[in-house]
Amino acid sequence: MNVHSSEAVAKGISLRQMNKFYGAFHALKDLSLDVAPGEFLVLLGPSGCGKSTALRMIAGLESISTGTLMIGDRDVTEVLPKYRDIAMVFQSYALYPHKTVAENIGFPLKVAKMPKPEMEMAVRAAAEQVELGALLDRLPGQLSGGQRQRVALARAIVRRPSVFLMDEPLSNLDAKLRGNMRAELKHMQSTLGITTIYVTHDQIEAMTLAHRVAIMKDGELEQLGTPKEVYSDPETLFVAGFMGSPPMNFIEGSIKDEVFTGPGITLEAAGQGDCRQATLGVRPEDCTVVAAGEGQLDAMVYTLEMTGDQSLVTFRAGATPLVVKMPKDFEVAPDMDAGIAFAPMSACFFNLATGQRLRPTRGTR
């Protein structure tokens, strides 16, 4: 599949009902995941959702309370970190401050007792790959944030591990650099073809980098799918609200006789069973602002924000804000009543009590 990955064979990773307990606290609940060889999988979730714990368990820095972890076809549940053939990039970079860039990059090779000439070549090659060739004699303290990040990456790729683990590697960089590094990271991963698990709380990073995204909440896997799937076909209310910026609009109401009724809105919910507490969700970009009375819902314009490439119109309907994405030259006066229109097909329904998506029980979508 990957012509470039001739040196190391990418290995798949398989998590089977992995659990982590800290005393009585259940940090990770029955996590099961299969990562294909060469895949870029992103673990996404808010802080405290267990994503970093899961990564550290895969790395072997935390023990696995119950469950199994396979890398390739080897059970590594009880295997020491150094025998797992993984490299990890830490959020803090974890560079050795008393070693030069070259010594930092070469450390894994030095540990592996690689002969010196070979090691120097490998270090140089890895440094070239992340454009650090000129800085090999510097100490980490003399580098900028972006350069330190590159050193950490070079140290990870230098020994061609079969798995990469990355724990929010871009979160300490400024916004512009983060964008550049993101592109570089993605390019590097696809050239090297190394199986990668990447932890982040930034949904844009997840969407842009991942082959598949695993969204976690409170130690549980909420949804696993391609970025497109999790974005446009969310399984739960949490996923729908977490993905997208601005997030999906929610209107609470109820479904009875295939009709959704909420404050100021009635909408046909074809094929849906009755649900006393339901939530209607619709993406801001699936809505348009129309004249009052012409859309599914009327509300008062609260504010208009120009972001350059688009205009965000915020409405207040009762307590909940509703956001509509409009083209950049759209104008509307605040405090005016207007309508919000969307295609009924683009709406999704959720059970408010369970947070699960409500799928039509009969008929086609």
Place this chain on the structure above:
Amino acid sequence: MSRGLFEPQKIGEMAPASKALLYTALVAWSLFVIFPIYWLLITSFKTPAAVNEGPFFIPWVDFQPSLHAWRELFVLDFEDTMRAYVNSIVISLSATALSVLVGSMAAYSLSRIEFAPNLITILYFVALLIGSSVAIGIYDADLWLTLAVAVALFFLLARAVGRLYTVRLGNGDILFWIISQRILAPIVVVVPIYMMFQSVRLLDTHIALILTYAVVNMPIVVWLMYDFFNSIPRDLEESAQLDGATMIMTFREIVLPLSRAGLSATTLLVMIFAWNEYLLALFLSTSRAQTLPILVAAMNAGERGILWWTMSVAIIIMIIPVVVLAVVLQKYISKGLLVGAVKG
């Protein structure tokens, strides 16, 4: 344009008045600190007559320098002086090495491992200790038999006793217990220590002083190094671990180089404590293991009155190694070594 005495002439400089005040204070303080050492130095080159006739401060003008005291200490009493000198060096070096080695390992484990000993088990251990001491000391029980019984009892019942009631202690408690060893004034424990070494016939030996100094200084080492190890990010060790390094290699390649500053400062401090220690040495040594502070003090109570001149010589040779050590270790005690390890 003049800005007056109380305003700086340039941005980033001090006002002339505050500058003058500051330097006056600094000079006064320096004189205050340096003068006694100067006095010591010239006194060591005085004859007893020159000392007794009054305070003279300027050599060749007030008095004629002489090597009288130096000759007395290094020619007539050469053996006594050198014995004390060598004793001091051997004892303080060994005690420092021992307490820094053991203490920093304890500090490292306290900073990296979460301990949770059960208080009840500890109390059970202490109870057994007291019980066997009473049995041996008062009821003349056989030493080895009592020890064997106590050890067997501990290992057989420790878990069962611990399960009776669970009170877990944390690392903070252990740390406080260690530092609390320094709360007692040494004078309180010196008699028990004396009796202990007397009963094992180690009085007036190097081993007795080395062990005592090492133990007395251990809490300081643990306390200082604990803070220092805590300031080294764990990520570094975890990263090394993932890169394939063994525990020992991680310690040697990562932890040790990064804690050099802390180790140097701690070593220097403990070394000075051990070098200057007087009270314990007074009790534990009589002649063979006598250290320099004891030698100096002895000159204070000679039959011929206070021998200021030889005492000055002894004090000077006692100060020199400490100064040398401080200068050597100073370059390692620099901050900012951890810059660039994590974040920016």
